[in-house]
Amino acid sequence: MLTDYAPILILLGLVLAFAGGNVVFSELASTRRRGIDKGSSYECGMGSVGNARLRLSIHFYLVAVLFILFDVESLLLIPWASSARGFAAAGVGHVVFAEIAGFVAVLGVGLAYVWRKGGLEWDR
Amino acid sequence: MPLPLVWLIKVVLIYGGLITVAAAMSLAERKVSAWIQWRVGPNRVGPWGLLQPVADGVKFIFKEELVPEGANQTLFRLAPILSAVPPMLAVAVIPFAGEVSIGGHVTTLSIADLDISTLYVVAIGGLGIYGVILGGWSSNSKYSLLGGLRASAQMVSYELSLLLSILVVVVLSGTLDLRQIVNDQAGPIFAWNIFALPVGPIAFLLFVIATFAETNRHPFDFAECEPELVGGFHTEYSSMKFALFFLGEYCAMTVMACLTTVFFLGGGNIPWWPDAPWLLELTCFLSKMGFFLFLFLWVRWTLPRFRFDQLMALGWKVMLPIAIANVFVTGALLSLGWFA
Numbered sequence: 001m002l003t004d005y006a007p008i009l010i011l012l013g014l015v016l017a018f019a020g021g022n023v024v025f026s027e028l029a030s031t032r033r034r035g036i037d038k039g040s041s042y043e044c045g046m047g048s049v050g051n052a053r054l055r056l057s058i059h060f061y062l063v064a065v066l067f068i069l070f071d072v073e074s075l076l077l078i079p080w081a082s083s084a085r086g087f088a089a090a091g092v093g094h095v096v097f098a099e100i101a102g103f104v105a106v107l108g109v110g111l112a113y114v115w116r117k118g119g120l121e122w123d124r
Numbered sequence: 125m126p127l128p129l130v131w132l133i134k135v136v137l138i139y140g141g142l143i144t145v146a147a148a149m150s151l152a153e154r155k156v157s158a159w160i161q162w163r164v165g166p167n168r169v170g171p172w173g174l175l176q177p178v179a180d181g182v183k184f185i186f187k188e189e190l191v192p193e194g195a196n197q198t199l200f201r202l203a204p205i206l207s208a209v210p211p212m213l214a215v216a217v218i219p220f221a222g223e224v225s226i227g228g229h230v231t232t233l234s235i236a237d238l239d240i241s242t243l244y245v246v247a248i249g250g251l252g253i254y255g256v257i258l259g260g261w262s263s264n265s266k267y268s269l270l271g272g273l274r275a276s277a278q279m280v281s282y283e284l285s286l287l288l289s290i291l292v293v294v295v296l297s298g299t300l301d302l303r304q305i306v307n308d309q310a311g312p313i314f315a316w317n318i319f320a321l322p323v324g325p326i327a328f329l330l331f332v333i334a335t336f337a338e339t340n341r342h343p344f345d346f347a348e349c350e351p352e353l354v355g356g357f358h359t360e361y362s363s364m365k366f367a368l369f370f371l372g373e374y375c376a377m378t379v380m381a382c383l384t385t386v387f388f389l390g391g392g393n394i395p396w397w398p399d400a401p402w403l404l405e406l407t408c409f410l411s412k413m414g415f416f417l418f419l420f421l422w423v424r425w426t427l428p429r430f431r432f433d434q435l436m437a438l439g440w441k442v443m444l445p446i447a448i449a450n451v452f453v454t455g456a457l458l459s460l461g462w463f464a
């Protein structure tokens with residue numbers, strides 16, 4: 001039922017008003033004094049060298065890709081998980097479990113492959 | 125009383141409660157730290173320091189706003205909002221107690237009862253990462269950038285274990301509805317999912333560890349690892365924008381404590397008393413939640429911080445294989461009729 005979601009919309013409005021309102025209000029209410037180097041990054045000690053728009057370590061990219069892979073695979077398990085009891089009650093639990101076991105095995109083999117290839121080594 | 129008004133009352137009560145708990149946590153954080161270190165903690169504002177969060181709030185509003193040079197103006201202002209909103213939205217489906225009567229309407233004590241509420245919590249909770257990574261990148265500071273990257277890598281890594289340990293609970297209860305998961309655990313204390321041997325305790329441990337990593341708390345607080353990254357992704361933030369990041373973190377901790385209670389400790393169920401009055405159920409729920417909130421603080425002052433490669437190794441090489449095997453064993457035992 002879509003009306004189930006209506007209270008969430010009220011909450012969304014309230015939360016956005018609270019968060020957005022806080023940012024706007026403090027922009028208006030806060031004191032403002034200009035000063036030399038006040039806007040420099042970190043604002044303390046020696047000035048930072050170069051720009052912070054750096055190239056990133058490829059590791060972070062790899063983690064993101066692996067996350068998407070495993071996250072989608074485990075999302076595909078959710079329909080099975082929520083109906084596993086029903087299958088077991090209907091007496092076809094073994095068959096469905098055999099199928100899902102194959103799927104979980106693929107998940108495991110994928111993890112083993114990444115591990116073997118060194119995709120999980122952070123300090124390399 | 126019209127139905128939308130009932131919704132509004134519930135939204136205001138529960139959201140207000142969440143903000144209050146988050147504010148109380150900001151005081152509890154300092155009070156508990158103080159007790160553990162044999163200090164007194166904040167005790168100047170109000171009796172026993174109780175008005176400290178109010179004083180902090182007023183101070184935050186009037187502090188100077190700084191936007192560093194070269195920062196992306198829009199994203200820099202958007203990031204705190206993006207980081208605070210998801211955990212506040214996720215509280216919508218938490219079933220705090222059973223049926224209550226508001227103005228003639230018999231309704232349940234949660235903002236919304238969805239049949240896919242588990243998915244909703246995971247999906248909305250996962251959005252919190254945008255605020256962290258955008259805040260880190262848009263500040264144009266190297267500390268912020270590294271803090272944001274680390275935090276996001278850590279959050280996505282532990283989200284897998286979190287999801288897989290929730291899957292075990294979903295298999296055990298056979299539903300994605302948080303309220304039905306709670307009802308499923310009514311009765312004796314052994315009906316709680318944490319006692320669903322042998323997989324329940326393992327899933328519970330994985331879940332609790334993953335919640336610590338998801339909320340960037342000790343011993344996984346690499347987002348704001350002081351000796352290395354100063355303040356992490358919110359180094360450059362000041363005033364209310366900084367406060368929003370903190371509020372978001374405390375709200376996320378509260379929601380995670382609620383979820384641990386719902387998934388593994390039977391929600392508001394009182395053992396051996398399935399038809400308890402709603403007020404007692406609510407008290408029971410809040411005390412279980414309070415225990416897990418206290419656990420966040422207790423662990424913070426007990427364990428040393430991990431190293432970043434250790435954190436990633438723990439997430440990918442220990443927790444993920446155990447979580448996958450756990451789901452596998454749960455499925456096998458269920459089809460053998462173990463959990464009948």
